[in-house]
Amino acid sequence: MSTPLRVAVIGAKGRIGSEAVRAVEAAEDMELVAALGRDDKLETLVESGAQVAVELTHPDAVMRNLEYCTAQGIHAVVGTTGWNEERLAQLGEWLKASPGTGVLIAPNFSIGAILTMRFAQQAARFFESVEVVELHHTKKADAPSGTATRTAQLIAAARAEAGLPPQDDPTTHGLPGARGADVDGVPVHAIRLRGLLAHQEVLFGGVGETLTIRHDSLHHSSFMPGILLGARRVVDVPGLTFGLENFLFTEGE
Ligand SMILES: NC(=O)c1ccc[n+]([C@@H]2O[C@H](COP(=O)([O-])OP(=O)(O)OC[C@H]3O[C@@H](n4cnc5c(N)ncnc54)[C@H](O)[C@@H]3O)[C@@H](O)[C@H]2O)c1
Numbered sequence: 001m002s003t004p005l006r007v008a009v010i011g012a013k014g015r016i017g018s019e020a021v022r023a024v025e026a027a028e029d030m031e032l033v034a035a036l037g038r039d040d041k042l043e044t045l046v047e048s049g050a051q052v053a054v055e056l057t058h059p060d061a062v063m064r065n066l067e068y069c070t071a072q073g074i075h076a077v078v079g080t081t082g083w084n085e086e087r088l089a090q091l092g093e094w095l096k097a098s099p100g101t102g103v104l105i106a107p108n109f110s111i112g113a114i115l116t117m118r119f120a121q122q123a124a125r126f127f128e129s130v131e132v133v134e135l136h137h138t139k140k141a142d143a144p145s146g147t148a149t150r151t152a153q154l155i156a157a158a159r160a161e162a163g164l165p166p167q168d169d170p171t172t173h174g175l176p177g178a179r180g181a182d183v184d185g186v187p188v189h190a191i192r193l194r195g196l197l198a199h200q201e202v203l204f205g206g207v208g209e210t211l212t213i214r215h216d217s218l219h220h221s222s223f224m225p226g227i228l229l230g231a232r233r234v235v236d237v238p239g240l241t242f243g244l245e246n247f248l249f250t251e252g253e
């Protein structure tokens, strides 16, 4: 048997981080070498010989952690959300200075969510109207979710490529926020409700018909196969990979 991949989890006591710790421990081809909480030193990553850090913390913490990982040549699998152009550009600079290092940012690790995005991308050019509704637990820091933002961006790109005009919003009266956030011209609505985990609906409307694509993550275990796949693959893919679909689908699929 080959040497196990040495994996660390940052954010190890959190909802998804604690599940990731168990998943890495259970994976036969991996060794959990560090499990970092909020007060632990990042130097532990180097001391433990981690090859890959799984980053599952908070939008306020992720940049500092990635600055450290990239500077040390530690590959990273990132589930933490809150990404924007500025942050991605900064990460790009750090990666340029550390050319052998790979970072995977996955807005969602679950296969169902990735397929939802893919199906929505495929459906986008056929429908005049589209809106995204994401529904999450009440402890979530960011809104809209990283998955919903990515879904809306992919839909908007597919619409533009197909030459569809911008969506017409006839609303002239109402309360601010009632039509959701505008992500590249796609309205995105964020619901926070006790009892939920992570859910999303993409609603398409055309002449006399609608199509709804819905995905539900019912447990954090739904994210684990994606995290493990990301850790196995990221070591061989230097630079930034945005979206786990890049490791799941072959080109043209
Ligand atoms: N990509 C995905 O598939 C996916 C799935 C679920 C959650 N998430 C994202 O993962 C992140 C964490 O979500 P959660 O629900 O587990 O949150 P959480 O609050 O339960 O867990 C975050 C943990 O990180 C710790 N932490 C904060 N700053 C830290 C630091 N500097 N170093 C080490 N630990 C630190 C916190 O103490 C906490 O234990 C969020 O951004 C969430 O959106 C992504």
Ligand SMILES: O=C(O)C1=N[C@H](C(=O)O)CCC1
Pocket: 081, 107, 108, 109, 136, 140, 141, 144, 145, 146, 147, 148, 197, 198
């Ligand atoms: O629980 C969360 O927080 C989640 N965050 C990701 C997002 O913002 O899309 C993925 C789903 C769960």
